[in-house]
Amino acid sequence: MCGSKFTAFVMYIILLITFLGLINMIFNLHRFAFYAELLIFLGLFLAAIISAIGINNNFRWAWTLLTVFFIIVFLDMIFIYAISGAEIPYFLLLLVVAVVGFSISFFNIEKPKEEVAEEEEKKVKKTFKPGKYIASKTGAKYHAPKCDWAKRIKESNAVWFNSKEEAKKAGYKAGSCVE
Numbered sequence: 001m002c003g004s005k006f007t008a009f010v011m012y013i014i015l016l017i018t019f020l021g022l023i024n025m026i027f028n029l030h031r032f033a034f035y036a037e038l039l040i041f042l043g044l045f046l047a048a049i050i051s052a053i054g055i056n057n058n059f060r061w062a063w064t065l066l067t068v069f070f071i072i073v074f075l076d077m078i079f080i081y082a083i084s085g086a087e088i089p090y091f092l093l094l095l096v097v098a099v100v101g102f103s104i105s106f107f108n109i110e111k112p113k114e115e116v117a118e119e120e121e122k123k124v125k126k127t128f129k130p131g132k133y134i135a136s137k138t139g140a141k142y143h144a145p146k147c148d149w150a151k152r153i154k155e156s157n158a159v160w161f162n163s164k165e166e167a168k169k170a171g172y173k174a175g176s177c178v179e
């Protein structure tokens, strides 16, 4: 959790530098190029805001969007440089920032390991059968675990039995899947 918050913080700073840099480069352009670049800038700005909201809400797609965003920023900066000729050190610095932003975004597209482990755990729990028959606390019938009805029973509502008698004693009737 702490790690992802730090990553998000770094990303916000990178975005800030990127936009300050872009503004600076764009305002050195001549009329037509200026308006064209202003449109691109607004598009990028919108994408960055949507991404920031996505990151803030832990949406994975935000990182995919940012990866594409930095590729466009990178190409756009090279283009602006080609038509305007910004100062080289300044231009290179911005390119490095864009590459760092791209790398962070790209590596965050992958699921964090904890999340993957959690999902694995859930799978194991679902296939774990602590009895021969299953019923729902809220239902009236008991089922074989392979039955479609059984699969719909939530883990928190599941009651397991080792025999039909046990299930009957608990007040459940046999479902059609139970022979």
Ligand SMILES: [Zn+2]
Pocket (backbone or CB within 6 Å): 142, 143, 144, 147, 148, 149, 150, 175, 176, 177, 178
């Ligand atoms: Zn059934």
